[in-house]
């Protein structure tokens with residue numbers, strides 16, 4: 001009885017989750033950047049300032065390629081909604097800020113709880129829609145593997161449990177809080193080792209692809 | 221010896237009429253959230269009982285719990301409880317001392333075997349044969365077991381008796397435990413708090429007197445009537461929590477405006493107690509109203525949980541050195557993997 | 573910085589009463605009906621434990637009004653009783669000897685218990701009086 005789940009979640013579980021997260025992240029980053037670049041044997045068409053093309057791609061690709069827009073823009077918007085929602089909830093809920101402040105040594109202003117709960121609700125809804133679309137579309141369904149579904153699960157879990165903590169639906173607040181913290185730790189631990197790593201690779205790969213294409217005189 | 225009088229008869233001789241019973245029970249019903257129509261029934265039941273013999277055992281404690289119930293604010297309706305019980309043994313309060321005191325206890329036990337109520341404050345040391353706290357040559361463990369054998373029920377008053385409390389704080393040098401770790405064959409109710417709220421003590425005793433049994437308890441053995449909600453659930457600063465208005469220091473603008481104390485380490489959200497509703501000192505105030513966050517004193521192990529000033533959402537995340545080591549290890553593994561991969565590419569290039 | 577520099581905003585008091593007094597009145601009506609029909613002798617509604625705002629409280633007082641009887645009782649502190657304008661609905665307030673309000677409730681009955689002499693007290697008085705008489 002003496003050590004509660006909440007004590008465990010706030011103590012050893014948090015320590016190990018952070019250690020695994022940092023270890024995994026550095027491993028993946030160093031490991032991939034340490035790989036040899038693929039040699040490009042073609043004659044370079046553009047030699048000067050390819051980096052500008054890279055930079056341009058990073059921004060231009062924020063919106064779907066106009067030709068494809070009618071088909072994919074729904075996907076884009078839903079993704080933006082839950083990504084943004086997730087980060088608003090993560091970074092602007094005051095108790096979360098206090099968590100970061102404790103680690104980083106500085107904080108920032110937060111948002112009122114009702115705003116956070118509203119955004120959290122929208123985030124969950126958008127994530128549900130994203131999942132349903134993924135399953136209904138035969139192509140994405142075929143392309144999806146365990147990694148995709150698990151990444152979805154570890155993303156939605158902290159948001160749902162967080163809303164439950166504050167909704168006071170579960171009479172045992174401290175148990176729900178412990179589950180919420182543990183679900184966030186699951187996300188931390190899984191992040192470096194699955195597709196969630198896109199959070200770090202996305203811009204890098206946009207850049208790299210654009211630079212490679214530019215060298216060959218193409219656009220990305 | 222003549223037949224023992226009922227409590228009603230006994231008190232009437234002291235000039236206390238049945239109206240006082242009615243009042244007492246109305247107050248009790250209110251504070252325990254019982255239906256108001258129960259009060260007259262309770263009053264009749266209470267008046268018909270015999271004066272309840274109570275044996276109060278003090279073990280590893282600071283007497284704060286006794287202070288709390290005594291200083292409750294006599295004269296008050298709640299302090300009438302002392303007229304309803306016969307406190308046959310209590311170190312601090314009884315006139316008798318030494319052998320006479322112990323004899324009084326033995327006599328009370330004999331006369332009321334199986335019927336007396338035992339109230340305990342303080343934890344019981346178990347280490348090294350329990351030698352760290354003894355009374356009249358007996359360890360607290362021996363005393364508790366002997367006295368509990370003839371008890372109708374036990375009430376653990378304060379966090380020490382309920383869950384070990386301060387004596388049990390790391391490294392728990394005396395091997396202290398709470399009462400319900402030892403007594404398994406009798407009903408035990410926990411009234412934690414450091415100290416507990418006087419009304420919680422008087423209300424629980426009164427409820428035992430009227431109903432002849434202990435009230436409904438939660439999973440930590442606490443009466444649901446008083447420990448059903450968290451401080452946070454009933455806190456008057458809750459709207460400020462919802463609006464994201466947090467005091468960040470004890471003398472900043474937020475503190476002066478009475479904003480939520482979450483960021484200053486308030487443990488209200490995980491603490492079950494009645495401070496926010498019953499309050500302290502005649503309903504005057506409670507810690508949060510006085511500007512300090514809740515310490516969580518009615519929860520098990522509250523001493524060891526945390527700094528009182530660390531926000532609940534901040535964690536024991538370790539330290540920067542640990543994370544740096546993790547990063548270094550990650551870099552080493554990453555570099556190793558990259559080297560292996562390059563070698564592999566070379567081998568393939570050589571066409572082997 | 574002086575205290576005046578702190579922009580203190582006082583939250584506007586919640587305007588008007590809530591639905592609570594109306595709901596209470598409905599409950600009173602039901603209980604009164606029960607007592608009238610002889611299904612019950614005495615009913616009580618706790619007011620102390622209810623989250624009544626000052627405005628709610630005022631409105632409840634207005635709705636029930638004040639009737640013909642009022643009384644003060646001294647029993648381990650003061651108690652106040654009055655019949656509301658609704659006959660059979662009594663309003664009671666119990667104070668401790670420390671003047672603190674410990675209970676407040678409506679009693680729906682012909683005569684509140686607090687005003688009645690308990691039968692046991694009455695019988696005890698017989699003996700007491702007899703003692704006095706025989707002493708003379």
Ligand code: SF4
Nearest residue numbers: 452455480481486488
């Ligand atoms: S002061 Fe404490 S109990 Fe009150 S709302 Fe803030 S966190 Fe909750």
